[in-house]
Amino acid sequence: HPSEVQRMVAQVLGVPSNAITVNVRRMGGGFGGKETQGNQFATLAAVAARKLRRAVKFRPDRDDDMTATGKRHDFLVHYDVGFDEEGRIRALQANYAARCGFSADLSGPVTDRALFHADNAYFYPHVKLTSQPLKTNTVSNTAFRGFGGPQGMLGGERIIEEIAYALGKDPLEIRKLNFYGDAHSGRNVTPYHQKIEDNIIGRIVDELEASADYQARRAAIIEFNRSSRVIRKGIALTPVKFGISFTLTHLNQAGALVHIYTDGSVHLNHGGTEMGQGVYTKVAQVLADSFQIDIDRVKITATTTGKVPNTSATAASSGSDLNGMAAFDAARQIKERLVAFAAERWQTTAENVTFTANHVRIGDDLVPFAQFVQEAYGARVQLSAAGFYATPGIHWDRAAGRGTPFYYFAYGAAVSEVSVDTLTGEYMIDRVDVLHDVGRSLNPAIDLGQIEGGFVQGMGWLTTEELWWDEKGRLRTHAPSTYKIPLASDRPKIFNVRLAEWSENAEETIGRSKAVGEPPLMLPISVVEALSMAVASVAGYRECPRLDTPATPERVLMAVERLRAG
The missing domain is CATH 3.30.365.10 (Aldehyde oxidase/xanthine dehydrogenase, molybdopterin binding domain)
Known part of the structure; x- marks a missing residue:
């Protein structure tokens, strides 16, 4: 920031x-x-x-x-849920308490966002959600990929899991029963009163259920668990619905500075920071596409407050959305001037001027882009512009607890299969299948990388990355030797990731794309649910294991022993 x-x-x-x-x-x-x-x-x-x-x-x-430095806020969630004999949720009351540390930092908006995502993809007809930020004698916790959303979503998925075990049903059946409906169903209003008008979670889940062969594999796993004494398997399919925008409305703005030099090369600077997520590449692609020039003709320089002022944080998964549109606006301004120049210089209409493959077509003439820019400079056409973008149609009244805080939603789903050694609690992630929605991808290679990386990072958060403080509030897991970050060897043995190529953002984002930074982090909730199924098998699937996260081998083993004793 x-x-x-x-x-x-x-x-x-x-x-x-x-x-x-x-x-x-x-x-x-x-x-x-x-x-x-x-x-x-x-x-x-x-x-x-x-x-x-x-x-x-x-x-x-x-x-x-x-x-x-701060960490992701750890949460303790208390909930009471009412549901009918089919498993449809009728009413929910839940409290999300968070360890915030010795100062507020971003704990207020983090705990707010947890409530925004406590519903995940599910409709709650009667609901009361509260947050409880707690001051503690530990380091001040802060933002972390998902910004409270993952904790809220995990709580929502535990509620679904509880209902499924109480009724003796497949959790996927309960999930599908409680999904938000379409705009005409009366089941499309969130707890914060925003209407879901772009809902594709049903299609995402149905396609993944079929392509991953979920039903046959689950039946085979149940059969395997009947006769296996030590190793137990589990499988789960979980959805993700993640809201895209800053919930603090004024942060949803961005600027960009674009220059075209007389040799046809382009200089770009914008307010987004590059941290490996590919925002520089994506925004450069926007300019290359706008001017129809090769991307190596676009030079991106380091983010600086001296060129683009009053930047928003590169956060909330909105870096490409905001800065891409700001760069697009700058390109639009320059192109309007260039088109007006061409129409006057070649005595034609603006409709006869098009940018195409490193050239500008003006009527029957095809002029190289660099030559065209040189002529425009000679005619004293301004070849520089400051672009700006503000996300339209969003607002949030925090005091009233209602509004339209999100411009759109990104969707996804994952199927995870695990094997658990019930004597030690150790486990393996055998296979993962992901289908994720990025709208019309600006760069499929980058987006696939974000999904794969987000999944593994989320898997680490939920399974191995245990934080431990002593009674004086000192962090004892303060190095990679004591804090278990996933290794390359921890990745799923079979890892299939696909983009929902049919998806297109209903809103006017850059190229009709969708954000991909944070949503994939929540896909590995399916790993925790799969571990729960494997653990539950030792007691005939009669009781929800209630695995706390991170679901370390120790916690898995204790859950196994608890169910066996019970």
């Missing part, structure tokens, strides 16, 4: 914002921690630089960094 760092440094030094320029190079991963927690290092460096009158760099040791 370059502009927030700029404001913080300016306030600490007692100078106006125009005295501070923040430059952000490409980063090796973001995932939320750099949204606000970079402020402390920037302000400390600025104070030291002013005091010492020399350049200052902070480079924390990994152990210090993990100890001092």
Whole structure:
């Protein structure tokens, strides 16, 4: 969040914002921690630089960094749910309590977003959801990929799981029964009163259920578990519906600066920061497509508050949406000037001017793009523009608890199959199948990478990445030696990921694409549900195992022993 760092440094030094320029190079991963927690290092460096009158760099040791910076908020969810004999939810009351740490940081909006996603893909006809941010003697927790949404969604999926075990049914049957309906069903209003008008979760789940052969595999697993003494298997299919936009409405804006030089090369700068998610590439593609030039003719420079001011955080999965549209707006302004110039210079109409394959077609003439730009420069046409975009049609009244906080929703589903050693609690992720909705993808290779990476990261969050504080609030799992991050060897043995290529965003996003940063992180809820099924098999699937996350081998083993004893 370059502009927030700029404001913080300016306030600490007692100078106006125009005295501070923040430059952000490409980063090796973001995932939320750099949204606000970079402020402390920037302000400390600025104070030291002013005091010492020399350049200052902070480079924390990994152990210090993990100890001092915030984590994802851990939640304790209490719920009461009423449902009928079929498993359809009639009423729900739930409280989401969160460990926030010693200061507020982003805990307010994080706990808000948990409530926004407590419904996941399910319709609750009567519902009361509350959040409970708790001050604790631990490090101040902060943003993390999904920003409270994953915790809210996990709570919602546990409720579905409880209903399924209470009725002795396949959880997928309960899920499908409770899905939001279409606009005419009367079952398309969220707890925050936004209407779901782009619902495709039914189609996503049906297609994945068929392509992953879910029903046959589940029947085979139940048969396997009947005779297997030690190894038990589980399978689960879980959906994802994730809202896209900042819930703080004014953050849904972006700017971009575009120059065309006289040789036809293009310079691009925008407010999005590159942290491995491909936003630089995607926004460059937008310009290349707009001008119909090769992408290597577009130069992207490091994000800086000196070129594009008042940036929003590159967060909420909206980096490509916002900055892509801002760049598109800048290109539109320049193209309008160029088209007007061509129409006057060649004595034709604007309709006869088109950009095509490194050329501009003007009537019957085909002019190379670089030559055309040179002629426009000679005619004193402005070849630079500042683009701007503000997401339309969204608002949120927090006091009333209603509004339209999200521009659209991204959907997905995953089937996970696991094997559990009931003597040790250790397990393997045997196979994962994913079908995910990215609208009309701007770059399928990048989007597939985001889905695969998001799944593995979410799998780590839910299974192995256990945080442990002592009684004085000191983090003891403060290094990779004690904090178990997934390795390449932990990836699913069979990992099939597909894009829903038929999907197209109903809203006017860039290229009718959809965001892909955060939604895939919640797909591995299916891993936890599959582990639950394997554990439940030791007691004839009669009781919900209620696995806490992260579902470490120790927790899995304790759940197995508890069910066997019960």
